[in-house]
Amino acid sequence: MMELVCPAGTPAALRAAVEAGAQTIYCGFADETNARNFPGLNFDRDEMAAGVAFAHARGSKVLVAINTFPHAGAEAIWHRAIADAETAGADAVILADIGLLAHAAENHPGLRRHLSVQAAAANPDVINFYAEAFGVKRVVLPRVLTVAEIAAINREIDVETEVFVFGGLCVMAEGRCSLSSYATGKSPNMNGVCSPASHVVYAEESGGLTARLGGFTIHRTAKGQPAPYPTLCKGCFTSPSKTGSDQTGHVFEDPASLDATQLIPALAHAGVTALKIEGRQRSRAYVAEVVRSFRAALEAHAAGRPMPEAALAKLSEGQAATTGAYAKTWR
Template sequence: MQRMKLVCPAGNLPSLRAAVDGGADAVYLGFRDATNARHFAGLNFSRDSIQQGVQYAHGHGCKVFVAINTYPQPQGWTQWQRAVDEAADLGADALILADTGLLDYATRRWPDVARHLSVQASATNPEALSFYHRLFDIRRAVLPRVLSLRQVARLIEHSPVPVEVFGFGSLCVMAEGRCLLSSYVTGRSPNTYGACSPASHVRWEETDQGLESRLNEVLIDRYGPGEQAGYPTICKGRFRVGEHVYYAMEEPTSLNTLDILPELMRAGVAAIKVEGRQRSPAYVAQVTAVMRAAIDACLADPQAYKPHAAWQQALASVSEGTQTTLGAYHRPWL
């Protein structure tokens, strides 16, 4: 079995360097446009900065994956096609793709550049993975955050390709690639635009009832004095259902798998992915260092592995809402 790898996010060059220096086996990044699922202002890479990033990473034995993982519509097709060409041309070690048409294009145009199936392709079972493997010879697949630990293990037993899972970061509670909550309210979704709750549609307002966050004028949450306000992602807002106002879908928490790393390794997970291309270089440095140390400890002696309190503290300090959860890996979360 291959050694479990660590894949870290880079929203810019300083983050990329932080990930490489912290011991990531691979970094993933995207272009500065809607071709990737973290399309935020001031974030991501130009052609030149990718070139520098690839040089730095390769110089330190770290791979570079380029995410082109949104769904091109007819009018955007040439832009997405160009992104694939540029990424291949710039020496990407793998392309992270979700759209079937784009996978087909990359397979025919760049057969020698590895293709990874993005989490945005919503492939949660071995038959779906076989589809992508049969048609596009994918080398790896990133699983949506909807499977339990047992389901991940069963899937790996039957999967035609190595599997990457999320190990830390913001938690999508919906099957990625099939969530339209954001476009229902703003017209822009991760699929079409590469962003959930685009900043252009977010409005904060102090009112008599508290601080309010709105998305295209829809009230997502209202915070009392002393309450920590979170970004108005629809799935993490508070709404009324019957008589109750509560987090109808999910509290603002982060996924944290430090407690189950040995189980993920035993299940045969090929790589652990850290979410957070939109976060700061300091976040990337912190999380990369902790995950590197934890994975190394786990690889050295899975039986004796126990997450250090300092690791947990370090991760909790950079977590959304400063809470962490095992999410769907842990059955009671459901």
């Protein structure tokens, strides 16, 4: 059976995910060292050690994401996070920065290293580079690849692959996007946040609700319509055209979230080791429900039964789901 890698933003979510059948949990410390650095989220050092002990006692693993890019002059904060993850008993650290990978390989050789999606390693050559240079054992693939491309990658590499199957969908190559900081000054790479709530303002205007990020209008929804969170790349914009046919719409991506449940058999066939669920910012009830659903789907696949239909539709943002880049037509 493929490994299910589940998010935990809090110790309670970690316990809920383990109890719902997650083989592996990923989480981060409560600071800028991880890419879900949201207020009230993540683990202090004692919580991490307790969480790892809880998971290990039930046969589950814990991966610690230290996947932002250390600030010049402040690398010690990130180095300490790696040392503390090892002390807490983490089964692996998830890293993106070259300097941090080199540091971990040299100073913590016994700690397994996974390559974060924030490194956007999108082909066999670059994956083999990370494996050879830094001893990376698993790579989380960026959400820009088709299933066929994933299968081709797995034929040319020796390390494991992990792919996203559910939750928020980045349409840009991760770790290489400064859209959020262009509008707000806060970026995924440097601050572990994207389109942060601290910079969102809602206004009742002309019969609808306008959502702005750093003063830039991301979308306007009519009264009574569900208003999705104003993530920059899911916004509604207008592109003026020289030929007069202006285009208004979701220029980058619709406010849909990823659901690749139906692709589980194809991803297994493509040689994928682990399936990842996005959402460390989600509630423990959400995490438990998604984990149960995917665990059931994986068991169905292992038993040769068909995939369950749309069990998670109500958990998707804006009620719409997409298989994203896994289908070539998405491009």
